[in-house]
Amino acid sequence: MNEWHVADELVAMYVAGTLDLAAQSSVETHVTQCEACRVRANDLVPKPELDEIWQQVVVGTAGAELPRPLRVAARLGLPDADGVILRASSALHRPWLMSVAGALLFAILGTWFTGEDQRLFYLLLAPLLPALTVTSTYDATDPVRELTASTSCNKLRIALLRTVAAVSVALPLVLVVGLILPGIGMQAFAWLLPSLALTLLALNLLTWLNASTTAGVITILWLGFVLALRAGDAVSAAAGLEVQLAFTAGATVAAVVLVVRLTSHHAPGGYS
Amino acid sequence: MTKTTALLTGVTKSYGGTEVLHATDLTFGTGVIGLLGPNGAGKTTLIRLLATAMPPTSGRIVVAGHTITGAIAERAAARRRLSYLPQEIGFPRRMTAFGFLDYIAVLKEWKDTDERHREVLRVLGLMNLADMRTKRVSSLSGGQRRRLAIAQALMGQPDLVLLDEPTTGLDPEQRASLRGILSSYAAEGSVLLATHQTDDVSALCDRVIILDQGLIHFDGSVVDLIAKARGQVWIGPETNPGALSSWRTGSGEIRSVGGVPSSASRPTEPAVEDAYLFVRHQNLDSVGDSR
Amino acid sequence: MSTLARTDGQLLQDIAAGDEAAFRMLYERHAGWLLLRLKRRCGNADLVAGALQDTFVAVWKSADKFRGDGDVAAWLWGISIRQLVSALRRRRDPDAASADLIAAASPAVQSAEDELMLGVEHGDLGWALRTLSPELRATVQATLIDGLSTREAAQLLGLPQGTVKTRLRTAKQQLRERLIPVLDGRFS
Numbered sequence: 001m002n003e004w005h006v007a008d009e010l011v012a013m014y015v016a017g018t019l020d021l022a023a024q025s026s027v028e029t030h031v032t033q034c035e036a037c038r039v040r041a042n043d044l045v046p047k048p049e050l051d052e053i054w055q056q057v058v059v060g061t062a063g064a065e066l067p068r069p070l071r072v073a074a075r076l077g078l079p080d081a082d083g084v085i086l087r088a089s090s091a092l093h094r095p096w097l098m099s100v101a102g103a104l105l106f107a108i109l110g111t112w113f114t115g116e117d118q119r120l121f122y123l124l125l126a127p128l129l130p131a132l133t134v135t136s137t138y139d140a141t142d143p144v145r146e147l148t149a150s151t152s153c154n155k156l157r158i159a160l161l162r163t164v165a166a167v168s169v170a171l172p173l174v175l176v177v178g179l180i181l182p183g184i185g186m187q188a189f190a191w192l193l194p195s196l197a198l199t200l201l202a203l204n205l206l207t208w209l210n211a212s213t214t215a216g217v218i219t220i221l222w223l224g225f226v227l228a229l230r231a232g233d234a235v236s237a238a239a240g241l242e243v244q245l246a247f248t249a250g251a252t253v254a255a256v257v258l259v260v261r262l263t264s265h266h267a268p269g270g271y272s
Numbered sequence: 273m274t275k276t277t278a279l280l281t282g283v284t285k286s287y288g289g290t291e292v293l294h295a296t297d298l299t300f301g302t303g304v305i306g307l308l309g310p311n312g313a314g315k316t317t318l319i320r321l322l323a324t325a326m327p328p329t330s331g332r333i334v335v336a337g338h339t340i341t342g343a344i345a346e347r348a349a350a351r352r353r354l355s356y357l358p359q360e361i362g363f364p365r366r367m368t369a370f371g372f373l374d375y376i377a378v379l380k381e382w383k384d385t386d387e388r389h390r391e392v393l394r395v396l397g398l399m400n401l402a403d404m405r406t407k408r409v410s411s412l413s414g415g416q417r418r419r420l421a422i423a424q425a426l427m428g429q430p431d432l433v434l435l436d437e438p439t440t441g442l443d444p445e446q447r448a449s450l451r452g453i454l455s456s457y458a459a460e461g462s463v464l465l466a467t468h469q470t471d472d473v474s475a476l477c478d479r480v481i482i483l484d485q486g487l488i489h490f491d492g493s494v495v496d497l498i499a500k501a502r503g504q505v506w507i508g509p510e511t512n513p514g515a516l517s518s519w520r521t522g523s524g525e526i527r528s529v530g531g532v533p534s535s536a537s538r539p540t541e542p543a544v545e546d547a548y549l550f551v552r553h554q555n556l557d558s559v560g561d562s563r
Numbered sequence: 564m565s566t567l568a569r570t571d572g573q574l575l576q577d578i579a580a581g582d583e584a585a586f587r588m589l590y591e592r593h594a595g596w597l598l599l600r601l602k603r604r605c606g607n608a609d610l611v612a613g614a615l616q617d618t619f620v621a622v623w624k625s626a627d628k629f630r631g632d633g634d635v636a637a638w639l640w641g642i643s644i645r646q647l648v649s650a651l652r653r654r655r656d657p658d659a660a661s662a663d664l665i666a667a668a669s670p671a672v673q674s675a676e677d678e679l680m681l682g683v684e685h686g687d688l689g690w691a692l693r694t695l696s697p698e699l700r701a702t703v704q705a706t707l708i709d710g711l712s713t714r715e716a717a718q719l720l721g722l723p724q725g726t727v728k729t730r731l732r733t734a735k736q737q738l739r740e741r742l743i744p745v746l747d748g749r750f751s
Contacts, residue, residue: 016279016600022689022702024603025708031596032636040594050594053616057590059389060620062370080385081378088364143362144376147424150323151379152351232287257320265344272344403583 006030006037015044067093078270090140091162095133102129102170106177110184118183124226126174126191131198131218133170137162138269139211145270155267156243159203167199193247198222200254206268207261276301277431277462278322283331285317293317294486295331300432300462306477308492308548313404314486315466316359317469319436322464323356336431352381359436359466361417363409369396369420370405376424395423398453400446415441426453431461438465439472451476470545477538480544482551489555494544501542501550505529508537516553566714571635581628593636597643604709604719605647610654614647621646637710644709648719691741695734702730703738 006014006027013248014027042050066074069092070083072088086092102125113121141148148155178188198218207212265272278300285293293314307315321328324340324347332339336353338346361374373392382388396402399419405414412420418441425433433454439447454463454476465476473480473494478495482490490497505527511518512531521527529536529546530553542550569577569585571592577585594615601611621642623658694699705716706727713731717724 017603020693021704022692025692025704027707028600029605031600032634032640035592038592038596038636041599042591045595045598049612050598053594053598053612054587054590055390055393056612056616057619057623058393058405060616061586061623062368062389062392079383081383081388084375085379088367088371115637130319136735141365141375143364146320146325146358147356147361147376148379149325150351150354150356151376152348152381153379154348265347271324406581406583 005034006040011040011044021089046134059207069093085158085161086165088141089137089162091137091165092169094136094140095166097134098133099129099170099173103173103177106174106181110177110181113183115183117190118181119187120226121230122178122184122188123191123194124223126188127194127198128177128219128222129174130167130170130195131202132215132220133166134163134199135211135218137166137214138206139215141269142210142212145210149270149272155269155272156262159206159268163199163203171195180240191246193244193251197247197251197254200258203268204254204258204261207258207266277336278464279332279334280321281332281334283321283328283333285314285321285326286329291327292486294320296488298481298488298491302458302460302462304458304463304465304476306473307464307483308468308470308473308480309483310468312485313468315468315483315485315559316436317486318483319356319434319464319466319511320358321337323354323358324351324436325356325358325367353430354432354434355380355427355430355437356420357425357438361421363417363420365410366454367409368406369401369409369412372409372420373424373427377427380427382427391427395426398426399423415443415446416553418442419446422450426457429460430457433457433461433463435463436466437468439467439469439555447472447475470543470548472542473548484549484552484555487555490551497547497551498544499547501529501547503539504550505540505542505546506531506533506537507540508534510534510536512537517549572629575622575629575635578623579629586619586623589622593639594619596636597639600640601643601647604644605651610647610650614643614650617646617650618643639686642711644711644719645715648711648715652718652720691738694741695737699730699734699737703734704729704730 010019010023010027014024019027031041065071066080066083066087070078070087072082073086074080106122106125109121110118175192177189178184178191179186182189201221202214202218205217209217261267262272276299278298280296283293283296284291296318306513307318309315320326321333322335324335328341331341333341335350338350338353340350341345364375367375370392373395374388377388377392393402393405395406399422401416401419401423404416404420409417418438421440424437425435438450440539444452454465457463458478461489465472465514477482477494479492480490480494481488482497490500506512507521507525507527509525512528512533513530515528517530518526518528527540529542529549533539569588571589574589574592578589598611598615598616601614602608605611605614618639622639629635691735692703695703701720702716705711705719706713709716711719713727714724716731717727721729
């Protein structure tokens with residue numbers, strides 16, 4: 001084994017940058033192969049400098065980086081803290097998965113049903129999807145519901161953040177699918193109001209119940225409603241004016257109740 | 273001069289017609305305070321009320337100078353000064369240890385990313401979890417999860433640290449190290465620790481409140497509690513007749529609390545456990561008498 | 564009594580298995596010299612720190628990709644210099660980027676006596692390197708010494724790839740010309 005080690009003066013000149021290429025590369029090649037000289041190199045770098053870089057390494061490897069969509073959002077101005085909240089609540093990838101699954105389901109089943117049945121089917125699933133995706137953003141963080149209640153963050157703001165994120169992911173896809181399905185077309189817009197009403201209802205229920213229960217309740221209620229429409233042979237009427245007005249009224253009531261709940265200090269996800 | 277970190281005045285809590293916490297007046301100052309009592313005594317209720325996880329049925333609660341039973345702005349201000357470890361803590365699936373603490377820190381309004389990450393790393397180090405930071409919570413052991421749950425309560429500099437059964441799943445060494453950690457928080461604020469185990473009290477607390485069936489049976493220093501049972505604990509070859517409780521010691525003799533000692537028994541210094549039994553029995557007796 | 568310290572290769576295996584203590588140990592062994600060497604390539608302290616940080620983050624994530632044989636130090640340097648190249652490429656102002664570069668900004672050429680006194684060991688190649696012009700030296704350092712491809716070297720030096728290829732060819736030719744007579748002389 002080569003017993004030559006880099007002389008101290010040489011090392012000092014290397015660090016200072018006063019060696020020429022040949023000498024510099026000689027030192028570097030040697031250090032790559034000699035553990036003893038690497039140890040000496042460590043002593044030449046101020047410890048605080050190395051420690052600071054290590055801190056950043058620790059953070060970088062802690063699994064705390066945000067997923068790509070949130071990084072994009074961060075560059076567009078979303079505060080980092082909000083990104084952490086959205087990631088924790090799976091507010092992007094879960095609604096995305098649910099919407100894609102929902103759209104696929106529509107596309108497949110939509111071609112099996114025609115006419116009235118197609119409308120029924122669409123009416124059944126389309127408004128549920130945004131409401132369920134909003135509910136699902138609470139599911140991920142339900143386990144820490146109790147602890148969350150005791151923190152000082154603005155629970156309403158979190159609710160709005162999650163709702164906007166979930167809905168902006170769920171809505172466009174399902175709307176597009178509706179517009180494409182031949183039997184639905186422009187009627188796809190008719191279910192926007194029911195979506196709003198159901199979503200507001202979900203937010204209300206979330207001030208009492210946990211996410212899974214809320215999802216169950218909403219699904220059963222809506223299923224019941226749509227089946228009742230079918231029984232009364234009134235599915236086409238769902239796009240009609242009276243039903244739309246009824247949903248507007250329902251959405252308004254839900255909004256008012258939500259405001260009342262908020263003022264009596266009950267936010268979605270916990271006591272506020 | 274210790275500062276008052278929390279104050280309860282005439283606080284009650286009822287669930288569906290049953291009063292689980294009767295009119296309670298308490299003042300908390302700096303130090304580690306144990307809340308001791310059997311399951312169902314109302315300890316968790318009291319902790320949850322102080323943690324602002326639910327409102328009281330009646331009464332007034334002040335935490336760190338803010339009236340949490342009042343306006344929401346006051347409640348938010350109080351929440352910034354407290355931290356809370358619930359008895360049952362669930363963890364969101366798929367989160368890493370670091371990610372979990374990062375999320376809780378965001379909920380506690382740590383907005384600056386660098387500061388927040390530094391704090392997360394600090395409490396991970398305090399609870400000896402630094403090497404676990406990238407592990408999914410689902411792959412941590414029960415004791416590690418409990419330490420993670422304690423870690424979130426150590427973030428920041430809370431005036432009031434509320435811990436509901438923190439030592440579940442910790443081994444004696446970990447509990448000893450917890451004592452050191454909690455005493456640093458107790459220097460400037462209160463640590464309120466609910467437990468049904470008397471050795472937590474003797475290991476960790478300066479002051480102890482004994483709660484049973486929604487009523488306070490004792491509130492004072494641990495030393496004073498032990499004094500209550502002085503002269504009531506004996507070691508001898510047999511159980512004292514009429515003893516409240518007795519068990520075999522390591523040396524093969526029987527330790528009795530209360531009762532009539534035989535001539536072969538000798539008195540011994542009581543432990544917290546003895547005093548606790550004695551106080552509870554005393555109060556149960558008096559409840560019985562008053563019927 | 565104490566177990567033998569793990570080799571770098573063993574540390575990497577442990578890191579691939581998620582051992583964070585091994586990761587810290589690897590950092591302690593190598594961060595110092597890597598930082599020093601990176602500083603000899605770029606004068607911007609933030610970029611250098613960032614490159615070192617990214618290097619170790621990359622090591623954590625891909626420790627399993629290290630083939631058991633081979634030199635860990637050289638592997639680490641390969642990652643570091645490429646991280647620095649990426650960082651320089653991401654800089655929006657190309658002039659600033661090349662200004663950051665020290666490349667082979669060798670101030671003085673060591674005199675022979677200095678060399679002797681300092682005990683520099685690099686023999687004939689070192690002497691031949693000294694005869695190259697600064698641009699050729701920069702190319703040689705980036706390619707032959709740091710192990711970059713001509714494309715990566717081009718990014719590091721802020722030059723077109725064609726230029727780097729030409730310079731590298733010229734440098735190799737000049738080195739050959741200088742060295743062959745010497746070597747011939749040895750064996751004849």
